[in-house]
Amino acid sequence: MHRWFQDWSLPLGTDRLGRDVLAGLFHGARTSLAVGLASAATAIIIGTIVGTLAGFIGGLTDEVLMRVTDAFQTVPGFLLALAFVSVVGPSLFVVVLAIALGTWTGPARIARAEVLSIRERDYIASARVIGMPPLEIAFREVLPNALPPVLALSSVIVAAAILTEAALSFLGLGDPNRVTWGGMIAEGRTVLRSAPFLSIIPGIALVLTVLGVYLAGEGAVETTATRRGRS
Amino acid sequence: MRRAFILLRRRLIGSIPVLLIVVVGTFLLLEAAPGDAVDAYIGTTGGDAGLIESLRQSWGLDQSAGTRLAAYLWSLAHLDLGYSVTFSRPIRDVIFERLPNTLLLMGSATALSFGLGSALGIVAGARPGSFRDRFLSIGSLALYAVPGFWLGLVLTVIFSVQLRWFPSSGIETIASGKTGFARTLDIAQHLALPVAALGVIYLALYLRIMRAGMAEVWRMDFVLAARAKGLSRRRIVIRHVARNALLPLVTMLGLQSAAMLGGSVVIESVFSVPGLGRLAQEAVSSRDTPLLLGIILVCAVLVIVINLVVDIFYAVLDPRVGASEEAA
Amino acid sequence: MTPRVSLQGLGVSYRRDGTEVEALRDISLEIRPGERLAIIGESGSGKSTLALAIAGLLPASTRIEGRIDWPELGRVPQNGRDIGFVFQDPASSLNPVLSIGEQIAEVAYTHLGLNWRQSYKRAEELLHRVHLPDPASALSAFPHQLSGGQRQRVAIAEAIAARPALLIADEATSALDTIVQAEIIRLIQELIAQDGMSLLFISHDIALASEIADRIAVFRYGRLIEIGDTDAIITAPAEAYTRQLLDAHMGLDVVPLLRRADARRPS
Numbered sequence: 006m007h008r009w010f011q012d013w014s015l016p017l018g019t020d021r022l023g024r025d026v027l028a029g030l031f032h033g034a035r036t037s038l039a040v041g042l043a044s045a046a047t048a049i050i051i052g053t054i055v056g057t058l059a060g061f062i063g064g065l066t067d068e069v070l071m072r073v074t075d076a077f078q079t080v081p082g083f084l085l086a087l088a089f090v091s092v093v094g095p096s097l098f099v100v101v102l103a104i105a106l107g108t109w110t111g112p113a114r115i116a117r118a119e120v121l122s123i124r125e126r127d128y129i130a131s132a133r134v135i136g137m138p139p140l141e142i143a144f145r146e147v148l149p150n151a152l153p154p155v156l157a158l159s160s161v162i163v164a165a166a167i168l169t170e171a172a173l174s175f176l177g178l179g180d181p182n183r184v185t186w187g188g189m190i191a192e193g194r195t196v197l198r199s200a201p202f203l204s205i206i207p208g209i210a211l212v213l214t215v216l217g218v219y220l221a222g223e224g225a226v227e228t229t230a231t232r233r234g235r236s
Numbered sequence: 237m238r239r240a241f242i243l244l245r246r247r248l249i250g251s252i253p254v255l256l257i258v259v260v261g262t263f264l265l266l267e268a269a270p271g272d273a274v275d276a277y278i279g280t281t282g283g284d285a286g287l288i289e290s291l292r293q294s295w296g297l298d299q300s301a302g303t304r305l306a307a308y309l310w311s312l313a314h315l316d317l318g319y320s321v322t323f324s325r326p327i328r329d330v331i332f333e334r335l336p337n338t339l340l341l342m343g344s345a346t347a348l349s350f351g352l353g354s355a356l357g358i359v360a361g362a363r364p365g366s367f368r369d370r371f372l373s374i375g376s377l378a379l380y381a382v383p384g385f386w387l388g389l390v391l392t393v394i395f396s397v398q399l400r401w402f403p404s405s406g407i408e409t410i411a412s413g414k415t416g417f418a419r420t421l422d423i424a425q426h427l428a429l430p431v432a433a434l435g436v437i438y439l440a441l442y443l444r445i446m447r448a449g450m451a452e453v454w455r456m457d458f459v460l461a462a463r464a465k466g467l468s469r470r471r472i473v474i475r476h477v478a479r480n481a482l483l484p485l486v487t488m489l490g491l492q493s494a495a496m497l498g499g500s501v502v503i504e505s506v507f508s509v510p511g512l513g514r515l516a517q518e519a520v521s522s523r524d525t526p527l528l529l530g531i532i533l534v535c536a537v538l539v540i541v542i543n544l545v546v547d548i549f550y551a552v553l554d555p556r557v558g559a560s561e562e563a564a
Numbered sequence: 565m566t567p568r569v570s571l572q573g574l575g576v577s578y579r580r581d582g583t584e585v586e587a588l589r590d591i592s593l594e595i596r597p598g599e600r601l602a603i604i605g606e607s608g609s610g611k612s613t614l615a616l617a618i619a620g621l622l623p624a625s626t627r628i629e630g631r632i633d634w635p636e637l638g639r640v641p642q643n644g645r646d647i648g649f650v651f652q653d654p655a656s657s658l659n660p661v662l663s664i665g666e667q668i669a670e671v672a673y674t675h676l677g678l679n680w681r682q683s684y685k686r687a688e689e690l691l692h693r694v695h696l697p698d699p700a701s702a703l704s705a706f707p708h709q710l711s712g713g714q715r716q717r718v719a720i721a722e723a724i725a726a727r728p729a730l731l732i733a734d735e736a737t738s739a740l741d742t743i744v745q746a747e748i749i750r751l752i753q754e755l756i757a758q759d760g761m762s763l764l765f766i767s768h769d770i771a772l773a774s775e776i777a778d779r780i781a782v783f784r785y786g787r788l789i790e791i792g793d794t795d796a797i798i799t800a801p802a803e804a805y806t807r808q809l810l811d812a813h814m815g816l817d818v819v820p821l822l823r824r825a826d827a828r829r830p831s
Contacts, residue, residue, distance in 0.1 A: 084516060
């Protein structure tokens with residue numbers, strides 16, 4: 006095992022099995038970002054559809070869907086993801102779905118709230134008058150206008166997804182065929198006393214990535230706000 | 237007080253269908269697991285097809301999913317959570333043995349994050365735009381990006397390995413025979429790092445919410461009116477601004493309880509704290525699905541109870557809540 | 565007679581989006597002890613800015629020129645103690661999570677050197693003075709439990725709690741129903757007379773002002789157009805703008821208008 010900055014071809018050193026830490030960082034980045042974006046997208050899609058249907062159709066459908074949403078919010082998201090991955094088996098696709106299962110409720114509530122206020126507006130009434138079928142109204146007129154507040158939340162969801170994926174990999178439930186930062190941290194734990202850098206470095210990468218996602222998100226929100234304000 | 241009871245009754249009735257959905261949903265999820273408790277048992281102990289057959293029968297695993305679900309719901313009504321193969325004990329006993337440790341961990345972490353976070357948020361929000369405001373803002377954003385388990389390891393390296401101030405695992409020194417105050421101190425020492433790891437991240441969250449809340453409340457008319465009354469700045473900041481900015485914070489407390497419970501899973505793993513979270517991980521690794529189901533159920537009930545308590549707390553803080561029902 | 569408050573060449577400019585917006589220009593007037601002065605103007609006339617300037621409640625980024633003097637006082641005036649301020653919207657000018665008793669008592673506690681028990685006693689007395697029903701139980705009530713008129717009475721109680729020399733009512737009746745409006749006007753008149761306060765009554769309604777004020781000052785676009793005794797302003801305004809304001813009033817039951825018609829009728 007090399008320590009960091011000992012050998013210039015291995016700037017960040019290697020772990021016990023001789024694997025290059027820097028290369029691991031790059032591979033882990035791919036996994037983290039891929040999972041983060043994919044699960045956020047899935048959560049937003051599921052949430053928006055559920056929220057739009059609940060808000061638009063109302064009545065019993067709304068009640069049932071909201072109770073289901075409550076149920077998903079009552080079980081801690083990480084615990085649910087844990088159970089899901091352990092039941093179905095760890096693969097990238099399963100991890101993405103597991104994280105989405107724990108996160109879709111936020112977008113669902115926001116979408117529903119937006120839909121409830123949009124529903125009463127004039128352009129919806131005119132769509133009804135010209136005979137547009139309700140489902141078409143829901144998805145062509147209502148949903149696109151309910152989206153902005155949900156998307157404002159998207160960077161937070163991506164950040165949370167990245168952290169959740171790291172925690173799952175740390176516990177050994179990530180995709181075993183891929184290098185993950187969480188997995189690297191878990192490996193480094195065995196030599197924590199002698200070579201703490203093996204656990205610390207991937208964590209720094211995580212912090213910087215998540216921070217970057219937050220700042221990118223805040224920047225995007227500000228630009229859209231100023232653009233809308235100026236127009 | 238009457239307002240609190242009306243709220244309590246309404247929320248309790250509303251929780252029943254939610255719990256039902258949780259039970260059925262989790263049951264169906266765990267149905268999808270390849271293999272069952274018998275396979276897990278045989279996997280460790282070994283046996284032939286005849287043994288598998290008889291075990292399935294005696295454990296009732298050869299019946300249809302519907303029958304088993306009905307049986308499970310029936311036993312739930314008797315507060316019987318089933319039997320754990322891994323521990324060879326009733327699941328209820330195992331869970332309730334570990335529950336207090338998790339509650340202690342979560343409670344301390346919440347007290348730390350809420351107390352310190354809101355206090356720092358008030359400090360930051362008292363003078364928006366000042367240096368200390370921006371410092372606390374940026375600091376809290378950075379903290380919020382930190383993974384809890386990694387923070388736990390970092391704290392272990394610094395405080396346990398290098399400085400040797402705190403132990404790195406467990407909840408108390410085993411077989412030390414300590415009692416009373418000495419034991420409390422021992423537990424506190426062991427829990428210091430896990431509580432810090434779990435709490436610091438939520439501290440950042442509450443700080444930001446308090447600060448944002450203060451900035452918004454500062455602009456309200458009654459704050460100008462308070463200034464027109466010539467009240468001391470201290471009184472305005474605490475009694476008028478912070479007191480109102482506290483409300484969204486309390487709402488967050490309830491919403492974050494589920495997340496913190498999930499976070500305790502990893503923290504307990506890192507620090508080997510014998511709590512519910514660690515139990516969940518053990519259940520996963522030994523494929524003990526009834527145990528996992530039991531844990532998820534208990535956690536759901538815990539979240540509901542915590543939310544209920546928080547809602548009552550909110551109703552105490554905000555006299556406008558439930559007012560229309562009281563009047564009716 | 566020494567004025568209670570004297571304004572000389574007062575000018576106020578706000579800084580907004582990098583440009584300076586002038587809200588008041590070269591205002592000189594005085595508020596006499598015990599007098600009731602009404603400031604009349606439409607939106608944008610600067611009348612609220614004047615009130616906030618006198619009370620020292622303008623944002624830090626405003627530029628203030630000229631002088632505001634308090635000859636009788638001999639020191640810098642303090643909010644609450646020397647100036648009582650009643651805002652327009654009682655729904656938002658009261659803290660929703662504190663009891664009414666506390667919000668009145670805190671003024672007495674801060675300025676009169678009383679302890680909390682004494683302050684609450686004084687709060688109860690004040691609630692009695694503003695004719696709120698059942699003052700003892702009102703102390704522990706919350707703003708959302710009261711009607712608009714009752715809330716404004718509480719706001720007035722808060723404003724006079726420390727016996728200020730000047731009471732500023734900034735559109736204090738504009739958010740209320742007409743009947744309640746009249747009640748609040750009567751209440752203010754009663755309290756002013758009892759405590760010997762000066763009143764600065766800000767309004768857009770010249771007819772309403774004429775019921776309560778001794779003198780009327782007319783503002784337009786941040787400038788003082790005309791100032792004089794109420795009777796003189798109402799019956800024989802010197803400025804065309806003042807005449808426009810009077811003509812725009814549509815009420816049929818206002819005594820000043822009838823008086824004006826009388827004055828014009830050949831007798």
